[in-house]
Amino acid sequence: MHSGIEHSLQIVTDYLVEMCRYLKGKLGTERFIPWFGDPTAANQVISPAQFEQFALPYSKCLHQEVLSMGFKHILCHICGEQNENYPHWAKIPMGDPGLVSVSHEVDLEKAIKYFPNDIIVGNIEPATIQTGTPQEVYELTRKTIEKGKKAPGGFILAPGCEFPPKTPPVNAFMIMKAIDDFGRY
DSSP: OOOHHHHHHHHHHHHHHHHHHHHHHHHOSSSOOOEEEOGGGSTTTSOHHHIIIIIHHHHHHHHHHHHHTTOOBOEEEEOSSOGGGHHHHTTSOOBTTOEEEEOTTSOHHHHHHHOTTSEEEEEEOHHHHHHSOHHHHHHHHHHHHHHHTTOTTOEEEEESSSOOTTOOHHHHHHHHHHHHHHOOO
C-alpha cells in the first residue's frame, strides 16, 4: 500500500509521462525537449534520505519512460541547494546527452563530476545579475564560463534559475560582453 505522498508522486509522474506522450504526438521527438525541474527536492526542503526514498524512484521512472518514447534529451533543472542529492541525481538518466541545469548554490565542478557525459547548463547567480554592479556581473560570468569550459559533455551559460525581470540593461550587456571575451572554446 502506498502512502499519501507516494500516491501523489505517482499521480504527478503519470501526468508528466502523459503530457510528454501528448507533446510527442503533436511535435515529435526531434522538435521538443522535455523539461523538468524539482525545487521541492532541495536540501532546504527535504533530506538526502527523503530524496532517495521519495523523489529518486519517481524521477528515475519519469525519465526512463520519457526516454523510452524516443526522446534523446531531457532538460532537467536541479533547483535550489541540492549538493547532498547529487549522488542520487546521478542515478537518473538524462538522455544522450542530457541537459543538466544547476542552480547557483551548486559549484559547476560538482555538477561536472556527477554528470560528465551531459551538457551542463548554468549557473550565474540571479540575485547578482539583478542587483550586482556591472563589474560584479562581468566577473561572475567570466568565472562561470571558465568553470563551464571544463565540462567534457559541453556547457551552456545560463542563470542559476530564471533571468531576473528587473535586471538593469547594463548587467545584461555585461553578460554578453563576458561571453564575447571568454565564451569561445
